[in-house]
Amino acid sequence: MDIGIEKIGFYTPKNYIDIVELAKARNQEPDKFTIGIGQSKQAVPAEYEDAVTMAAEAAEQILSDNRTDIGLVIVGTESSVDESKASALFLMDLLNLPEDARAFEIKEACYGATAGVQMAYNFIANNPDKKALVIASDIARYGINTPGEVTQGAGAVAMLISNQPEILKLENKSVYMSCNVGDFWRPTFSKTAFARGKFSNQIYIEFFQTLWEKYQAKYQATAEDFKAMLFHIPYTKMGAKAMRTLEGNIPDATYAELKNQYQESIKFGREVGNLYTGSLYLGLLSYLINSDVKAGEELLLFSYGSGAVGELYSAKVAKNFKDNLNSEEIKQTLEQRQQISIADYEKIFSKSIKNGEKVDPAEVTGKFYLSEIKENERLYSKK
Numbered sequence: 001m002d003i004g005i006e007k008i009g010f011y012t013p014k015n016y017i018d019i020v021e022l023a024k025a026r027n028q029e030p031d032k033f034t035i036g037i038g039q040s041k042q043a044v045p046a047e048y049e050d051a052v053t054m055a056a057e058a059a060e061q062i063l064s065d066n067r068t069d070i071g072l073v074i075v076g077t078e079s080s081v082d083e084s085k086a087s088a089l090f091l092m093d094l095l096n097l098p099e100d101a102r103a104f105e106i107k108e109a110c111y112g113a114t115a116g117v118q119m120a121y122n123f124i125a126n127n128p129d130k131k132a133l134v135i136a137s138d139i140a141r142y143g144i145n146t147p148g149e150v151t152q153g154a155g156a157v158a159m160l161i162s163n164q165p166e167i168l169k170l171e172n173k174s175v176y177m178s179c180n181v182g183d184f185w186r187p188t189f190s191k192t193a194f195a196r197g198k199f200s201n202q203i204y205i206e207f208f209q210t211l212w213e214k215y216q217a218k219y220q221a222t223a224e225d226f227k228a229m230l231f232h233i234p235y236t237k238m239g240a241k242a243m244r245t246l247e248g249n250i251p252d253a254t255y256a257e258l259k260n261q262y263q264e265s266i267k268f269g270r271e272v273g274n275l276y277t278g279s280l281y282l283g284l285l286s287y288l289i290n291s292d293v294k295a296g297e298e299l300l301l302f303s304y305g306s307g308a309v310g311e312l313y314s315a316k317v318a319k320n321f322k323d324n325l326n327s328e329e330i331k332q333t334l335e336q337r338q339q340i341s342i343a344d345y346e347k348i349f350s351k352s353i354k355n356g357e358k359v360d361p362a363e364v365t366g367k368f369y370l371s372e373i374k375e376n377e378r379l380y381s382k383k
């Protein structure tokens with residue numbers, strides 16, 4: 001039985017800041033941010049947006065009217081809104097999902113959604129008449145005037161996993177590793193992350209190298225087997241740094257071609273910023289929409305979550321994948337955004353809805369929003 005991604009949805013907030021403006025405001029060379037880091041724009045979520053509302057927006061795009069066959073709902077996030085209740089449960093009524101489902105949240109930094117995808121694969125293998133909804137949703141926040149600020153972002157990618165992989169067939173070929181590493185963390189008291197930036201880059205690259213060795217040995221694979229290698233993209237230069245470890249170790253022409261293909265996978269991430277666990281899947285979407293990849297070609301996906309877990313797995317592009325992607329809608333989502341000033345971004349950054357406060361629906365640009373915090377409980381609405 002074939003198992004894989006049937007549909008993909010994507011959401012990012014309406015507001016963004018320009019990275020050159022951010023560089024100027026921080027007294028940095030704009031080229032450092034646009035070339036050295038490799039970003040152009042950064043999504044800025046509104047006060048009423050969070051991991052739940054963005055997950056709902058992305059998932060709503062890919063759900064049909066008949067939702068009764070959804071048996072598993074997983075939200076991968078490191079931007080939880082509650083220490084107990086899973087984000088997935090707020091989606092049950094927002095998205096009108098069936099009660100006859102397992103719904104929960106997975107946290108392991110930027111790896112969460114990949115854990116969800118692999119769990120969904122096993123679920124469909126055992127329940128072929130069902131579908132699984134896996135959503136990656138995060139707000140990447142390091143704080144104003146920190147080294148990580150240029151690598152912030154926000155958004156969600158939703159994937160429907162089933163035995164009708166109209167977009168991508170998962171091949172069940174995978175290698176993974178987990179180690180206790182202090183490269184990046186966010187204590188429960190903090191809304192912003194702490195990172196040992198250079199160390200996190202180093203661990204990311206080492207995990208890729210180790211897993212690539214393991215993958216080659218386990219499956220007798222070579223770089224020529226893959227049309228593209230897709231990476232977790234906290235900022236677009238990061239994947240390129242990991243890929244550079246292949247230079248001189250694989251044929252020059254193959255390396256040059258993989259580098260070309262990588263450029264297509266970072267187009268959307270450059271415009272949005274870090275989605276944390278959604279970044280790999282936004283890269284996949286960018287690649288499928290912007291590249292010349294053809295049905296039957298094989299992709300290698302590198303997932304990395306600080307702390308740290310890494311996984312390298314392969315997938316095959318499905319026959320009519322182009323017809324099953326909402327390419328125009330996704331391009332419009334990116335084009336129809338609004339630039340805000342650095343001063344406005346800083347104001348939004350420091351604000352949050354407090355207990356007892358309500359949101360005026362007239363201010364809301366999307367469909368789903370945090371409408372009120374009542375008795376310290378977050379209440380959500382659909383417009």
Ligand code: CAA
Nearest residue numbers: 029031032035036037147148151195197198200201204234
């Ligand atoms: N023109 C062109 N390039 C320039 C330049 C200029 N004028 N000035 C500097 N650069 C280049 C530098 O040479 C450097 O390039 P290389 O990395 O290729 O050497 C690049 O710009 C960045 O410069 P610095 O290393 O000096 O930048 P920094 O010290 O300010 O920090 C960072 C960069 C470590 C990535 C920081 O933004 C950070 O801490 N980010 C958060 C952590 C992170 O994203 N880690 C990624 C791996 S962990 C992960 O992936 C999980 C996750 O999502 C967080």
